[in-house]
Amino acid sequence: MWQSLLILLTTTHQALGTNAGIKALLTSKGLQYGKHIGTNLLQQKLGSLSIPDVTGQVDISPLGAVDFSLNSMRITKFNLPEPSAEFTEGQGIMAAMSGLNVQVHGNWNTHYTFIRDSGTFDVALYGMHVSLLLSPGTDDTGHLSLSSQQCVSGLNDVDVHFYGGASFIFSLFLGSIKGRIMSEVQQKLCPMVNDAVGGFDTVLQNMKVSVQINPNILVEVPLLSTPIVGDSDMELSLKGEFYSVRTHAEPPFPAGQFSLPPDSSRMLSLGVSEFCVNSAAFAYLSAGLLQVNITDNMLPKGSPLRLNTSSFGMFVPQLPKQFPDMLMLVQAFASQPPRASFLPDNVMVDMSVAAKFFAIQPDASLAPLFTLEMEASFKVHVFISEEKLKGSVALGNLTLSLTSTEVGPFQTKSLESVLKTGIQLLVLPKVNANLTAGIPLPTTPSVSLVNPVLKVNQGFMTIATDTSYSP
Known part of the structure; x- marks a missing residue:
């Protein structure tokens, strides 16, 4: 009997201690305002975004393989549509953006046997889109956590123009380059988004509780x-x-x-x-x-x-x-x-x-x-x-x-x-x-x-x- 009473008292004490002293409620209106602010901040940073080099090798039989690289890339023009963000009951925040178009300028280099050449290029990325579920949680120390779930991304089309040097040679494998760029972008969109969410989660983990x-x-x-x-x-x-x-x-x-x-x-x-x-x-x-x-x-x-x-x-x-x-x-x-x-x-x-x-x-x-x-x-x-x-x-x-x-x-x-x-x-x-x-x-x-x-x-x-x- 005494053991049962002790267990009951202990359980009751623990239950009483779980009630909150402070509560905060973020509404849809607040979410939409936060989304708008986030879009403005992203727009300010997008122009200075670092774009990784793209390197590869294309076979142009019967001449052999040509090594190429696209480097020193920077965004010269973009449109950033307002994303959508909605609460999903029991899951988190569903965020999505579609119709993002980006124009990139950079340098190209080719290497074929002892022949080297270089020039510039413009790439237009059309119809970039990404959607993901942001799932809030908490860790053992009571910090707010945020993880990315169900990320889906894609790119509708790529337009490429090369200038200078023997740029006509790119016409021989333009389709391959466009395919390579589309593949690179599609593969890296979600990892980039997940890294951004992970960076924000690190900020949350460093906040004092x-x-x-x-x-x-x-x-x-x-x-x-x-x-x-x-x-x-x-x-x-x-x-x-x-x-x-x-x-x-x-x-x-x-x-x-x-x-x-x-x-x-x-x-x-x-x-x-x-x-x-x-x-x-x-x-x-x-x-x-x-x-x-x-x-x-x-x-x-x-x-x-x-x-x-x-x-x-x-x-x-x-x-x-x-x-x-x-x-x-x-x-x-x-x-x-x-x-x-x-x-x-x-x-x-x-x-x-x-x-x-x-x-x-x-x-x-x-x-x-x-x-x-x-x-x-x-x-x-x-x-x-x-x-x-x-x-x-x-x-x-x-x-x-x-x-x-x-x-x-x-x-x-x-x-x-x-x-x-x-x-x-x-x-x-x-x-x-x-x-x-x-x-x-x-x-x-x-x-x-x-x-x-x-x-x-x-x-x-x-x-x-x-x-x-x-x-």
Whole structure:
């Protein structure tokens, strides 16, 4: 029985750990835009494409064999039709291009016994076409992979003209040369495409799936499963979990399930779960970053409440009698990791903060006074405007309780009221001023977001956006 229970618990734990913290959804609109950008980049590079030499030997009986080479070839003219790209459910992305015409100029050389000759030539390749299935996957480390499947290529016709020297000799075996060129092109088209896909796959393999945010915190974003390809989109499920570099401890809560709503009007949708945000809070707590020492000189100069025993005498009457005219030090720290709850159109943040109060004695030693526990909730409204994350924060509930004391019991209601007023008059205005100004959304030098929209749902939030690429 115990063995069965242990196996069940282990299996359940593993299943809970497979839910994604972040999901990304690429739509058909995004695929078409990406295809358009890829075509423009290919067009820029096609003119400088290196073409391998073609060498061979042609028998012109009864004279014997003539060695020839076509070299120094470069593309002088081409048309690049827009390729097609569509999601194929359960398989990947079907990409195809047809009607590509290319004109090539180069040099020719012949060698027959002791006779050598040379000149130039023009070759026109008509109706090149290639189609393939791009299959997305993932490896053991969670990297996205991309492989080429079902590649089919061909060439409709070749036209060749030779100039200079004894170029008329090529008319004797022009058919053979045209056949050789067509054969070479048809044989190398798919390998060239596969090499290009392999090169892109190498780039994917080198991308980091663990990113250090700062010296203390990292976030892991490996793929948890093979991307799911539908008939109009492709979804990626990422771990999306933050860790303390020092402890790498797992949070005491599992990642929940969520599903990204389809939005075919946008190129890309990104979903961030409560788990992702709360794992960040737990990581900061584990790293010892959610604590601070507060002294009197850190309070605003105009604050009526000072951090000394005389001022706190209004809340703790016995304090100035036991420790007269002494400055105080507060060690404040999160007793629990802050917890965000995503609700439709709103975010609730719950915080538990403990504060240990000390008197700074004349010899600079600290005398413990009492410890307070604050439970507070904040209502956060977030949205995107002008490509910035903006919002506002309002105080919900706040309670203050005395958890231990070295100076005797006292009531905390009046101190609780002062703390609420201080947060509403001093803290929140500064926070809301920063949120009103907004935080720029992360972008790259080449890719920017276009009209992004943020929506908070039950358990997760989404950012749906179009993108713009500027090389």
